[in-house]
Amino acid sequence: MKNKLLTTALVTSMVGAGTAVSVAQTTVSGNLDLSYMALSAKGNTSGINSFRGYGKESQINLANKGKLNVGGMNYAAGFSLEFDGPDTGATGMWEENVFIDFISGNTTITFGSDHIQNPDTNPTVLSGIGYLRQDATININGTPTAVTGLYSAGANSPYSAYGMGIMQSLPGIGTFSAYYAPSRDTNAGALNDIFNSSTAIAAEPTSTRGTAESAYELGFRGDLGVKGLNTWIFYNKADRRDLVNTGSDEKGKRVAATYTTGPFTIAGDYSKTEGTNTGIAAVAGVLGEDISSKSVGLGYAVSKDLSLSATYGKAEPSAVVANRTNADEKIKVLALGYSLGPVSLQVMYKETDNIAGYSGADSTALSTRLSTRF
Numbered sequence: 001m002k003n004k005l006l007t008t009a010l011v012t013s014m015v016g017a018g019t020a021v022s023v024a025q026t027t028v029s030g031n032l033d034l035s036y037m038a039l040s041a042k043g044n045t046s047g048i049n050s051f052r053g054y055g056k057e058s059q060i061n062l063a064n065k066g067k068l069n070v071g072g073m074n075y076a077a078g079f080s081l082e083f084d085g086p087d088t089g090a091t092g093m094w095e096e097n098v099f100i101d102f103i104s105g106n107t108t109i110t111f112g113s114d115h116i117q118n119p120d121t122n123p124t125v126l127s128g129i130g131y132l133r134q135d136a137t138i139n140i141n142g143t144p145t146a147v148t149g150l151y152s153a154g155a156n157s158p159y160s161a162y163g164m165g166i167m168q169s170l171p172g173i174g175t176f177s178a179y180y181a182p183s184r185d186t187n188a189g190a191l192n193d194i195f196n197s198s199t200a201i202a203a204e205p206t207s208t209r210g211t212a213e214s215a216y217e218l219g220f221r222g223d224l225g226v227k228g229l230n231t232w233i234f235y236n237k238a239d240r241r242d243l244v245n246t247g248s249d250e251k252g253k254r255v256a257a258t259y260t261t262g263p264f265t266i267a268g269d270y271s272k273t274e275g276t277n278t279g280i281a282a283v284a285g286v287l288g289e290d291i292s293s294k295s296v297g298l299g300y301a302v303s304k305d306l307s308l309s310a311t312y313g314k315a316e317p318s319a320v321v322a323n324r325t326n327a328d329e330k331i332k333v334l335a336l337g338y339s340l341g342p343v344s345l346q347v348m349y350k351e352t353d354n355i356a357g358y359s360g361a362d363s364t365a366l367s368t369r370l371s372t373r374f
Helices: 186-190
Strands: 006-010 024-042 048-067 074-082 098-104 107-113 136-140 143-147 163-170 174-181 215-222 229-238 250-261 264-276 289-301 306-317 329-339 343-353 363-373
Touching (some): 048 136, 136 363
Antiparallel strands (some): 024 048, 136 143, 306 329, 329 343, 343 363
């Protein structure tokens, strides 16, 4: 789909300096996704929990680019506003693709949040919707409980936390990146000017124990000079959260690839998260665990507008948590994607066994999504 961009030419001056800046280009774009899901899930005891409803993702992107008046360097800057219910006032309004980039040839130095390349993807979901994992409400010992699927989404990446990084492109090979975030949690940028955390004082309040520490991520993404290949190789590490009893650092890694030849695409994904409770968020005083996630996918382009795909994934937890068995989570997906020109349609059927590691907690889900860009 072709984006429609609103473009203006601006001549301005640097705030507080009165120095002229060269002509810059400002663009406005956006997207709208409307989805529907019907889900049925059971737990390790009798009873079925079902759900049907709509979802929405809408986003406005503002971006600016031009040349600096020193060194012949280019710059790019921008931010996005995501108006999703769970994100409003929490994450999407503050850290959705916020960046100021300084660009010299194939080197980019970036400051901001949610902008640098990252491993937040499940590339084996070739025609489907969102991540491979399934979230659901299941019955645990007779009590309906909301759980998050184990299969890794972002592999513990700190890319949504405010920080600084560098990207180095090697033409014909791919792009290397390095990123540093002084606090790995994502919402630190909501405060004006400086994230002045209460953890800076010597006598830390009990209410803030478990606060995230600094993190870094090293990554590569590219085709390695092979036509039709796309690879992801990432590793990240965050210092142990203060006063978390496990004493372990949070780590993540992802190695994945897709390869397209003719109408066929094959994909593989491996990721591992360490030192976090259920691989999602560290909790003070809770034993951490490692989770290994593996999946394969196969896609077929029936025509230029229609594609079909199948995916199988498994997440293996290493430790038993309260009231949970140590079962492997297994996921099967069938999906199709169809282009209507400016609008695309995706349909996905998903079966999950042992959601979040609970033996006998299974689900089926049918999802559809209409998407457009402007």
